[in-house]
Amino acid sequence: MPLLEVEHLEISFRTPEGELRAVNDLSFQVGAGEALGVVGESGSGKSQTAMAIMGLLARNATARGNIRFDGQELLKLPAAQMNRIRGAQIGMVFQDPMTSLNPYLSIGTQMAEVLVQHRGMNKVAGLAESARMLDSVRIPDATRRLDQYPHELSGGMRQRVMIAMTLLCRPRLLIADEPTTALDVTVQAQILELLGELRREFGVAVLLISHDLGIVSELCERTLVMYAGQLMENGPTERLLTRPGHPYTRGLLDSRPGLDSPLDLPLAAIPGAPPDLLQLPPGCPFQPRCAQAFEPCGRRPPVLQHPGGVLRACHAA
Numbered sequence: 001m002p003l004l005e006v007e008h009l010e011i012s013f014r015t016p017e018g019e020l021r022a023v024n025d026l027s028f029q030v031g032a033g034e035a036l037g038v039v040g041e042s043g044s045g046k047s048q049t050a051m052a053i054m055g056l057l058a059r060n061a062t063a064r065g066n067i068r069f070d071g072q073e074l075l076k077l078p079a080a081q082m083n084r085i086r087g088a089q090i091g092m093v094f095q096d097p098m099t100s101l102n103p104y105l106s107i108g109t110q111m112a113e114v115l116v117q118h119r120g121m122n123k124v125a126g127l128a129e130s131a132r133m134l135d136s137v138r139i140p141d142a143t144r145r146l147d148q149y150p151h152e153l154s155g156g157m158r159q160r161v162m163i164a165m166t167l168l169c170r171p172r173l174l175i176a177d178e179p180t181t182a183l184d185v186t187v188q189a190q191i192l193e194l195l196g197e198l199r200r201e202f203g204v205a206v207l208l209i210s211h212d213l214g215i216v217s218e219l220c221e222r223t224l225v226m227y228a229g230q231l232m233e234n235g236p237t238e239r240l241l242t243r244p245g246h247p248y249t250r251g252l253l254d255s256r257p258g259l260d261s262p263l264d265l266p267l268a269a270i271p272g273a274p275p276d277l278l279q280l281p282p283g284c285p286f287q288p289r290c291a292q293a294f295e296p297c298g299r300r301p302p303v304l305q306h307p308g309g310v311l312r313a314c315h316a317a
């Protein structure tokens, strides 16, 4: 049984303009200890998928389908039970740790509080365990850091603190939503390396969300490519990087800045814009931007195919 099983997930938002369909018939799985990357352009539904798993969707949202964690259906879970799973079994790290850390409390106070709340420790034991966890995320001089406040740390250090805080309850799944986008390239690489090490050390499964296939390839053996809230392709990351089958995956790769590309030139992004989620087209949502589109693409949604271990939604590929 997979650790996380998402089946036919639909997320829609009630808006003054009508029903916005953010995620459509999305299915995927994450095994225990596995790392799955989720990539796609802005607005493709990556974060809302994560929020649905965490039970943190906005009030104007409706989620349908199934999200099973360790066999337990999360979408129908009463709030009190979801509160116990969130944090304790599924942890989430966000893009900007400053919005998740309390600026008025020391790192130690915030971390120990998690252990007092979730693991019933007293504050002294909580502080000792927090120092050990800071050590685990390679923060030097951990005991001294406990007395510091978030603004006294660099962006990369704060992200390490957030990861440490999330791991305090020993979750079995860590969701990291663009955890490195606010960081410079060197620090980005260090955080990805750290996530890889922690995965081995704690056996935690990871769902890593990013715009960039290159970033998820540092950590994830499999990757899910999303567009307009739908699965475009899901397969081994290496294979998607070297032999992308879906025209959208190819477009994403072509729009990555190469090491040799001049810095002052705009990226060769995919021409056009994602569809209006208030009025999704009947066929493949990528059809208007796809160079390979042909007759059925605009009329009916592609049926999922699995050529050689890759799951792909495309009429042409």
Ligand SMILES: Nc1ncnc2c1ncn2[C@@H]1O[C@H](COP(=O)(O)OP(=O)(O)OP(=O)(O)O)[C@@H](O)[C@H]1O
Binding pocket: 013, 014, 015, 020, 022, 040, 041, 042, 043, 044, 045, 046, 047, 048, 049, 058, 059, 060, 211, 277
């Ligand atoms: N509360 C809400 N009400 C209405 N629409 C919403 C709400 N929250 C999110 N959306 C819409 O849902 C769609 C999917 O958003 P989501 O945040 O999942 O995108 P994303 O893939 O994470 O993008 P990014 O890369 O920019 O973070 C977007 O069109 C967004 O505007």
Ligand SMILES: [Mg+2]
Binding pocket: 046, 047, 048, 177
């Ligand atoms: Mg997002």
